[in-house]
Amino acid sequence: MAWWQVLLGVVAGLVLLYAVLLGLLWGYARRHPETVTAREALRLLPDVVRLVKRLAGDGSLPRGVRVGLVLLLVYLASPVDLVPDVLPVIGYADDAVVVALVLRAVVRRAGPEALTRHWPGTPAGLDLVRRLAGLSAAGPA
Structure with missing residues (x-):
């Protein structure tokens, strides 16, 4: 050959x-179209990045969760994405889906209270992040 x-x-x-x-x-x-719209996810991005940093630095969370969060930060900071960010809307959609998957894994392993404890934004923003993580605004789904 x-x-x-x-x-x-x-x-x-x-x-x-x-x-x-x-x-x-x-x-x-x-x-999962009902989760969070792309516009809502983009508006939350600065608070979500701070949330992920705080969760990654929380020594009480399992090591595997923290490693996943650090890898998420690297992925978000990397110029290489599954879908290039230069494409309008869809370029950021892959980032939102990857964030949702990681946050769902965090909630499964660390519990929803970890999100609440480290959330830096508004209560309305926390409700959106809870939906993104597969939780209802009031409690686990």
């Missing part, structure tokens, strides 16, 4: 993997 055939196979595999990841993100967003 020639080197260019191997290279072509690797590139095709990466494109396929990328398409599968995008499909999974799109499917997740379609199954």
Whole structure:
């Protein structure tokens, strides 16, 4: 097998993997349309980043949760995304879905009170973050 055939196979595999990841993100967003709109998620971004930093620095949370939160911060800060941020609306939608998935994992492992304890924003913003994390505004879903 020639080197260019191997290279072509690797590139095709990466494109396929990328398409599968995008499909999974799109499917997740379609199954949970009631969670939080993209506009709401973007408005919350500064408070969510502060929340994630505070949660990552909380030594009382399980190490796996904190590692996941640090990886989320790296992903959000990275110029490389699943969908480039230069694309209007959809470019930030992947970030919102990844944040939602990580916050849901935090709530499952650390409990919803961790969100409340570290939330830096308004009560209305906390309600949106609770919805993003799969909780109702009043309590666990």
